Each structure stands twice: as structure tokens, then as C-alpha cells.
Amino acid sequence: MTAAAPNQRHNGSTTYPPSTAPGSAPSNPTVTKLLGSRGIASLTIDTGPLSGQTAKKNASATEPSPTISTQASARTKRGRWHTLEFRLYFLVFAVMVPLMVYVPVRLSTPSNPNYWSYTDHLKPGWIAGRLRDDSDFQYRSFRDYVPALVGIMGVYLVLSKLFTLLPSSTAKYTRIDGSSSSANSATVRPNRIAFLSVFTILFIFALHGFNSLKLLLILVTNYGLTKALGGMKVAPVVAFAFNIGALFAVHWNDGFEYSRISPALGFLEVFKGLLPRWQINFNITMLRLVSFAMDYHWAKCEADAGGQAGRAMGEVERQGTEPTYQQRTRLTQHLEEYSLSNYLLYALYPPLFIAGPIMTFNDFASQLRRPCRISTRTVVRYAVRFVVSLLTMELILHFVYVNAIKDAKAWVGATPLELSMIGFWNLIVVWLKLLIPWRFFRLWAMVDGVEAPENMVRCMANNYSTLGFWRSWHRSYNLWIVRYIYVPLGGSRNQIPSTLLVFTFVALWHDLSLKLLAWGWLITFFIVPEVVARRVVPYSVWGERWWFRHVAAVGGVGNVLMMMTGNLVGFAIGTDGMRYMIQQLLGSVEGVRFMVGACATLFVGVQVMFEYREEELRRGIDRKC
Structure with missing residues (x-):
């Protein structure tokens, strides 16, 4: 020890x-x-x-x-x-x-x-004529979708830019800007809410098809419970019980196939989207639902105790400095910020929806209302890190087949040194297969002007x-x-x-x-x-x-x-x-x-x-x- x-x-x-x-x-x-x-x-x-x-x-x-x-x-x-x-x-x-x-x-x-x-477990590779270890289903699923994800990311950013050119009387959110002006002069992006609403609907439907209706039902139910019980002592227990119960239920029932619920609903299985098993992503979504419920509960408690929810955050913003991560996360928002529209945009935000990183509702709502400034240099350096990580994983998959050895239990007769290296490099593969998707989606959010x-x-x-x-x-x-x-x-x-x-x-x-x-x-x-x-x-x-x-x-x-x-x-x-x-x-x-x-x-x-x-x-x- x-x-x-x-x-x-x-x-x-x-x-x-x-x-x-x-x-x-x-x-x-x-x-x-x-x-x-x-x-x-x-x-x-x-x-x-x-x-x-x-x-x-x-x-x-x-x-x-x-x-x-x-x-x-x-x-x-x-x-x-x-x-x-x-x-x-x-x-x-x-x-x-x-x-x-x-x-x-x-x-x-x-x-x-x-x-x-x-x-x-090996497939033809592209480096030095080597075969590639293709045995890890989780990473293979992401790797195969990288071109599509990059394309979706590009479409998202182009449309986001086009929406800013449309006439609007509103001015919300920021774009990447390399200038060094003060925090209270962030470059605005008009029509931000409208763009996020339209793209999110299309994105979720493309991912999950008509299964997205099941997801929406859970989200709306959680919202109703949160609004009804917020501020009461029972609210945290209900929030966790409902969302953990929903998580177990959707996995236990394999996503609730429509035909199993009722044969009359079988026609909704015609289109299940690019990711038919919608329940896989619900693990991450469930954390956001709990975050919204708890953040609203604490804001309601603050208001019911005679305070004013969101006042401390308002004072920070009036000082003309950007709120810190800690302030964005811990300080409550005004109660009107805990709206159904903000909640749905938070729970289904496209860059972070599939795998995170996880933001709290307070943090997301704060950035939706008062944007952060992210320099172009910061984004480029992070993109370089992502590419280096991706290439590192490719080299390992082409020259170190430890995941295939592990899956096939092909270690009979291995020396203690060889066994230990099989274990060690399997952990390296686990680390990289998680790091790479997380960095890709965080990079997408950064390019979109969101700090996760x-x-x-x-x-x-x-x-x-x-x-x-x-x-x-x-x-x-x-x-x-x-x-x-x-x-x-x-x-x-x-x-x-x-x-x-x-x-x-x-x-x-x-x-x-x-x-x-x-x-x-x-x-x-x-x-x-x-x-x-x-x-x-x-x-x-x-x-x-x-x-x-x-x-x-x-x-x-x-x-x-x-x-x-x-x-x-x-x-x-x-x-x-x-x-x-x-x-x-x-x-x-x-x-x-x-x-x-x-x-x-x-x-x-x-x-x-x-x-x-x-x-x-x-x-x-x-x-x-």
C-alpha cells in the first residue's frame, strides 16, 4: 500500500x-x-x-x-x-x-x-502488408463508422454555418474564434436553437429510426417526474429509481421490439436506423437524465428555501468574466432554463450523444446561453492528438495481436513474461479503444464551440x-x-x-x-x-x-x-x-x-x-x- x-x-x-x-x-x-x-x-x-x-x-x-x-x-x-x-x-x-x-x-x-x-480473428491490413487484429467488436464498430461519422460531422458544421447566415433577431452561441478579446464579447451565432432542434431530430431519427420514439417516451416521462417532484425529499430517490429501472428494462427486453409489445406496432420496425440497438447508447443518455433531474431538484430547493435559483450565476456573468467549469456545473440556473426544449437539446446533443463525454445539465445550459470561446489553435492541437492516437491504435492492431490471442485463449505454453505482456497490451488496447471515440466526439463538440x-x-x-x-x-x-x-x-x-x-x-x-x-x-x-x-x-x-x-x-x-x-x-x-x-x-x-x-x-x-x-x-x- x-x-x-x-x-x-x-x-x-x-x-x-x-x-x-x-x-x-x-x-x-x-x-x-x-x-x-x-x-x-x-x-x-x-x-x-x-x-x-x-x-x-x-x-x-x-x-x-x-x-x-x-x-x-x-x-x-x-x-x-x-x-x-x-x-x-x-x-x-x-x-x-x-x-x-x-x-x-x-x-x-x-x-x-x-x-x-x-x-x-485477423483481417487484411494496410500497413506493411500486415494482417490487422479485428477481434474487438466495440472498436471495430467505431472504426468502420469513422468515415460516416466524419461526414456527418462535416454536414453538421456546414449546416450550422449556413444557419448563422439566415436572418434572425436572436443571437445565441459562439463559433471558434482565435482572437483574444474579452469573455463578454463572444462572437455570436444566430439561429443556434433552431439549428440544433432541426439537426437533432434528423440525427436521432437517422440513428435509431422509429426506435427513437421509445427513447423520447423515456425522456418525456423523466421530465414529467422531475418537474412534478423537484424540491421534494423523494425526488433524488425517484430520479435514480426510474432511470436505473429504465436502463435495466431496455437491456433486459432487448430494446422492446415493437412486434413484441403488440403485433399492430410491427410496421414501426420497417426502419430501425443506422444503430438499430438503440439501448446500447441509452447508458450514456441515462446519466444525462439523472443530471437534469438532480440539477433541477437542487435549483428548486434553493428557490423554495427563499433564495433565487440562478442568482449566483447571474452575478458571475454580470462581472464580465467567463464562468469557470466549476461555476457552470455547480451554480444553479434560473428555473425557466430547466425547460423541455433545453432538456431535449441537452439529452440528445448530436456531438456527444453516442458516447459522451458527459456534461451536466447546468454546464450545457450555461454554454447554450453564454458561450465559451475556444481558439482555433486549441482545436487544431486537439485534432492532432486525436489523429496520433488513431494511428497509434492502427500500428498496434497491425503488429500486436494480443486481443486476438486473448479471445482465442491462445496462450498455452507461454512464458511468464509473454503472459504478462499479453495482459499489459490488452489493457493498452482497452485504453485506446475508449480514448479514440471519446476524443473524436469531444473534438466534434469543440469545433462546434462546446467545452466538454x-x-x-x-x-x-x-x-x-x-x-x-x-x-x-x-x-x-x-x-x-x-x-x-x-x-x-x-x-x-x-x-x-x-x-x-x-x-x-x-x-x-x-x-x-x-x-x-x-x-x-x-x-x-x-x-x-x-x-x-x-x-x-x-x-x-x-x-x-x-x-x-x-x-x-x-x-x-x-x-x-x-x-x-x-x-x-x-x-x-x-x-x-x-x-x-x-x-x-x-x-x-x-x-x-x-x-x-x-x-x-x-x-x-x-x-x-x-x-x-x-x-x-x-x-x-x-x-x-
């Missing part, structure tokens, strides 16, 4: 790694030229405000304003990159990272005795804290969970019970399966050691001792092993596959010897992760994960 929760505050003091003053580390001119003023820290995606708000004005939940520890900033500490210790670590990296690539590539060639047992939270903050392999990992993985979902479940359940006052309930909900929300339920409980169990260690060995007490960083790294190794175990069970090989892997890794002398070497290598990796976060802090970046 970790000696302290990395990058977390404990009783007003920092925990490991401690922050240091910005600019205290010497700059490498070559690194600065290649990566910019933030140096190597710029490799992690910037989750800060897209609209150019200053750090002082933007203490947002998406990206907290750069925080410098008062204790650490007094000590102008230099980085460890050029010390003998880290030069030895770099030597380990120089040997182990190429080996970690070589092993799965070799397993993906005919020289592997198990090669022919998984070749039916970034879902993936760090690479899967750049995590040593269980708590930090879940802050950076599916971040918008994490923010939703914290706002609507974790905090109402008591938050840190009831950390373990709240966490157990949260991950039970998360597992059931993903799928009604024992595998994911086991995953949720495993994750909760694996979080406990770090929570305990944070309290028993806090940085504020022991952080100055020479041994603390190394003890924390040992704890980080344990966290990495536990997180890999939990996620392999939930999203890759399942409980049976994990049982086989553990038997092979710990059931022989060779396996134990390998695990000792693997833990030593992970220790080096965690030390580098520590220093990387310190480098971020030296650059004024504190990502809390």
Missing part, C-alpha cells in the same frame, strides 16, 4: 510527490524547442479551460488552477532527471521498454506455435495511485459520479461504504454481468490499502525523510499490480483467464523469479512517474492524478 496518496492534499499539506516552485528546474533548450515552455509535462493532455481563462479566474473541477505547495515552494528544489539515480532508471527503461514491445510483436508472427489458433470535460487525462501505463487512476480514467463519468452519488452519500466521511456503492453502480451501469460486478468489488477492495496508508503514513509527517519516496514507490508497485488485476478481470480476460495467469506467474520458480524482476522494473517506473508529476508541478500544473 502507498505511504501516502500521491498528489493529494492531507490536512492542508501535500503528499507525495511534493510540489516545487515553477521554473526551479533548469530548462533543456532542445526539449523546450520540441515540446514548448511546459517541456516534457506537455505530453500529458491539457485538461484546463479551452476558452483561455486565466488560472486565477478558473479554479475549475476540470483542471484545478495550478497549485504550488506553500511548504515545497519555499524550497527551490531541482529536478532529479540528471542525477545518477535517474540515469540508472533511464538505463532500465532503455532495456525494458523495447523488450515490452518486442515480446508481443514476436507473439504476433507465424513463429509463435499458437499463431494459427487465432488467425481467424476530457475523459482520458493520462496514459493507462502512467498511473501508480488507485485513486488517481479513477480520477483520470473516464474523467467526465468520474465527475458525474462524484457530484450525483459520492458526495450525496457522504463523500470522504463514509469513504469505504460510499466507494463500494459507487463501484457497484459503475459495474452494473456498464453491464449486468458477474464479471463486471466482480471487477467493481475488486476495485473497491484495492482502493482500501491506499486510503489506509494516506492516513497512517501522511506526507505532512514523514515526507521529508529520505526513505519516504522509496516506500511510496513500493506501495505504487502494489497499486499497479492490483489495478492491472482488477481491470484484466473486468475488461479483458475475465476471472477464469486471470486465475490461469496467476497460476502461471506464481505457481513455478520461473514465474516467481519473473515477478521479482517485474516488481523491480515497476519500482523504477513508479519513480519516474513521481518525477514526471514533480516536473508538472514545477511547470505550475497540478492534475490531481
